[in-house]
Amino acid sequence: MGLCLPCLGEPEPPSPDPEEKRAKLAEAAERRQKEAASRGILDAQSVEQKRKRKEKIEKQIATSGPPPEGGLRWTVS
Numbered sequence: 001m002g003l004c005l006p007c008l009g010e011p012e013p014p015s016p017d018p019e020e021k022r023a024k025l026a027e028a029a030e031r032r033q034k035e036a037a038s039r040g041i042l043d044a045q046s047v048e049q050k051r052k053r054k055e056k057i058e059k060q061i062a063t064s065g066p067p068p069e070g071g072l073r074w075t076v077s
Helices: 018-037 044-064
Strands: none
Touching: none
């Protein structure tokens, strides 16, 4: 009862095309990565926008060069 032998009359099911299998695996990996990245976050789109905005500001700071002489300027109103 514990043995399971394939029927002699039935051919073995065809294995998926390697390209198709690779595409499915890549899709599954992307889906897992996306789910893991958004785990615990209620509004993933908002978080993504904030991250992009932060990267943009950091890039502007990096490309602007050193601050002018005198350091920071403070104004009191």
